[in-house]
Amino acid sequence: MSLLVVGLSHRSAPVSVLERASLPADAKVKLLHDTLAAEPATEAAVLATCNRIELYADVDKFHAGVAELSTLLAQHSGVALEELTPYLYVHYEDRAVHHLFSVACGLDSMVVGEGQILGQIKDALALGQELHTAGRLINDLFQQALRVGKRAHSETGIDRAGQSLVTFGLEQLAGARVPVADWAAGKRALVIGAGSMSSLAAATLARVGVAEIVVANRTAERAERLAEILVASGTGVTASAVPMALVADELTRVDVVVSCTGATGLVLGADDVLAAVSRGAVPHPAPQSPASAPAGGSAVVAGLDPRLVARLAAAAQGGGRLADAGAARTISAVEPDGCPVGPDGRAALTGVDASSLELHGAWADQGEATAQRQPRRGTRTPADGASGARLALLDLAMPRDIDAAVHRIPGVRLVDIESLAEASADAPMAADIDAVRTIVTGEVAAFGAAQRAAHITPTVVALRAMAAEVVAMEVARLDGRVPDLDERQRTEVTQTVRRVVDKLLHAPTVRVKQLASEPGGAGYAEALRELFDLDPGTVASVSRADAADPLNDDDPGRAS
Secondary structure, eight states: OOEEEEEEETTTSOHHHHHHTOOOHHHHHHHHHHHHHSTTEEEEEEEEOSSEEEEEEEESOHHHHHHHHHHHHHHHHTSOHHHHGGGOEEEETHHHHHHHHHHHTTTTSSSTTOSHHHHHHHHHHHHHHHTTOOOHHHHHHHHHHHHHHHHHHHHSOHHHHOOOHHHHHHHHHHOTTSOHHHHHTTOEEEEEOOSHHHHHHHHHHHHHTOSEEEEEOSSHHHHHHHHHHHHTTSSOOEEEEEOGGGHHHHHTTOSEEEEOOOOSSOSBOHHHHHHHHHHOOOSSOOTTOOOBOOTTSOOBOTTOOHHHHHHHHHHHHTTOOBOOOOOOOOBOSOOTTOOOOOTTOOOSSTTOOHHHHHHHOOBOSSTHHHHHHSOSGGGOOOGGGGGGOSEEEEEOOSSOSBOGGGGGSBTEEEEOHHHHHHHHHTSOOOTHHHHHHHHHHHHHHHHHHHHHHHHHHHHHHHHHHHHHHHHHHHHHHHHHHOTTOOHHHHHHHHHHHHHHHHHHHHHHHHHHHHHHTSTTTTHHHHHHHHHTTOOHHHHHHHHHHHHHOGGGSOOHHHHO
């Protein structure tokens, strides 16, 4: 086994890098094809989620493999190699197995113990099988990872160590002092997307007690199907589907938005959200929300002057953009750090004076460079104040669906992948994590032993085939020397010779498999080939036939 993994994740890279390095479906396919075309790799799989991008390969040369896989990741992610390299990690052989098993158990997840990664590992294996890039090693590895992950969830309390990303995100929106069920009760939610994560989000929203869910998706049939499933779920939630073109209108009527699509660009811009919150309050205001609509119909958002809100909306329609790196905050008062306008004094919002800029936060047109320089944790609003937001947004997509700048809009709270990473870093670890780590350690050892034992199997098979050939030749020679033997006698002699050969080979072959399964046992196969003068071509042909046998490939559906 020469398993190599090169990748980056939320543990090694900032969200801004992960976001740029995300792989759409067509890029995954091209990456796998190019990996097999590269000289060091014989099989490969790619695990790409919102929190990680990892390329697994069976390589014959370590250093060449690292160089090639790193180059391919940079090439297909669109991030230059010199920029990507500082954030890459490399694991080899047993360390690579340990890494994937830990990922499958949720130990390496942003929210420890979440189980959604098992479905993503299954999808990665299915893609490798579909494209024929997953050979014996990748198949065995990923299917065993699925089993290990299931074992961890069934035998330990790892599920209690953390919640799904959806549940954790909703908890961040609700705030530390408000139970999610109390926060969600009676609310109206918009779910953008109808894939696996969006479906999970919709089901979670229904379970925690929202009154109504609207699903928007580019494919109307999938949105309608998800809405039907929600209605039939028995939770009592009302659900319907709308076209993506009506998302802006729905924003004016909902309390919560959860978005997770495969779009490469923004689905919700700051101008869309700002226009929605300034057009009017929700027709069914939640008890926790201080927002209200005055008699004149204009919105009073988080206590701000309606005239200011109107001016902000007008500026947004003119192309104004809020620049920030994506923290989760609700602004309802003066920001102490003022307005980071460039030294030339250009304001991003025409017609808004400096005092207004200072009131609602850092409006600027310097783009992401300015955003990256802004402080993160020090300016975060405490989570227990989240329940007063006019509009709560949960962005689970990578790259992001919702403009990170919307958290600067008064009365809006945004929780995204980056803010979830910050929040989960301080989450308490459950005692069950130690039990899962013990499971992973044992499973890694067992997997390595099985792979090493499997490595010698073709040599043992070739040895037994050679022995059978010798028996056949000697029996044929006996027929020539003693032609008067009847059929019963010939059969008895043949079986006797075979039993002798089998007994002579049994102990050595069993023992050599045991020795080969131990660390450093790879040399036993070569010793057997040398001692019995086995033809390397015969051993190789047995290996190829064994790998091509469809009976040896487990159904991924059974393993997951």
